[in-house]
Amino acid sequence: MNPEFPHDDKIPEAVIRRLPKYYRYLQEMSRRNESRISSSKMSRDMGLNASQIRRDLNCFGGFGQQGYGYSVSKLLEEVSKILGIDRRYGVVIVGAGNIGQALIRYSKFIEQGFDIKGVFDIDQKKVGSLMDSFVVQHVDTLDTFAHKTNVDIGIICVPRIAAQQTADMLVMAGVEGVWNFAPIDVQARKGVSVENVHLNDSLYVLCYRMTEGDRLPPL
């Protein structure tokens, strides 16, 4: 019935954004030693519609079995593969300021699979200093460094004003992905993926919701 997976029928953005949520959920089920899971239980636990879950997963393949459900371990493995996190990534951090330091320290949050290869900054006062276990290097050396080391992802932790040029440098240096923490949408040529994080936006949405109630007419 489904001989030619994966479909490359253009996966909807909404589906892609839900994949990490499935991944997190399946990890949890795996930790709890659940071996099988049905779309209806997932639905209850995750607050998503069961049809939607089945439809989402079917974008990538028929991973389930009628009358049984899904194997947690198999599905977890499949979702890892789909997300592309069944491998390791070399990363560099550009910008050794607040967020940069944060991410180095927090690199544990990048639980496994992501190896920080180097930390770069433009500030001569920071260059040469030790940040956690990394000697901060000058950005001018980024290109050379990236070409002799395996660097897949560049993390942008520089101020807004320098973010786009940093993205450009990273692309020149050959990264395939840019994870941007500066409050601006950086662009990259086709073939280089970009994720703009915008922590501030999330905080603002929180403020919106906190204020929302106050705006509604009193009952």
Added chain:
Amino acid sequence: MNPEFPHDDKIPEAVIRRLPKYYRYLQEMSRRNESRISSSKMSRDMGLNASQIRRDLNCFGGFGQQGYGYSVSKLLEEVSKILGIDRRYGVVIVGAGNIGQALIRYSKFIEQGFDIKGVFDIDQKKVGSLMDSFVVQHVDTLDTFAHKTNVDIGIICVPRIAAQQTADMLVMAGVEGVWNFAPIDVQARKGVSVENVHLNDSLYVLCYRMTEGDRLPPL
């Protein structure tokens, strides 16, 4: 034509998520000393459809003027008000680990409007130590602290396993908003707003996109 703004006709989620983007854009226009802006220029600059922009803004009021466009300063002020960031917020950080430290240091990213009132942790080894300019306090003292200080928002920077109970404590302590960095969707009673950040999800989506190309059939 629009006598009774703001509509409380249930603002679509998608519109709310775009508000911070409008805010960022308008700040940029303001920095550039632009005094007026049209939906068509916004459309070009932001990569959104002009109709959508006008429709989004009209959820909250008729801020424009036919034949002229929008006043940048007025619109910026309105969007600030809508987001609820035309005021200050007292915040506490719970969890003085990697992300917690990061956010304290990065509190500058919370450019203005957010005042860190206290930092809390459960680890006796951390309690009493100085983190930036904050003495880490024990979480058991959070409730008392929050009731004698003005605390609006609680930021959760504890491990996944402790995230929900931390949320519960924050709600007990009287916060109105929870900004959660643990990789789990925390819940709170009605009336308390929650934003789950999920940095990992964003990184995973980046990996997905980086892998995506490899999956497509060769041309």
Added chain:
DNA sequence: TAGATTGTTAATCGATTAACAATC
């Protein structure tokens, strides 16, 4: 006034949900 651009309705598009036949 003529030109420009909004506010808003109508048309389109895409995503979610319901339903059910297929099948383990």
Added chain:
DNA sequence: TAGATTGTTAATCGATTAACAATC
């Protein structure tokens, strides 16, 4: 086999875009 649950189509819902009358 009977029961359960998927995979998938059809129906619904909501969001985006186009179009244009209103109006500054």
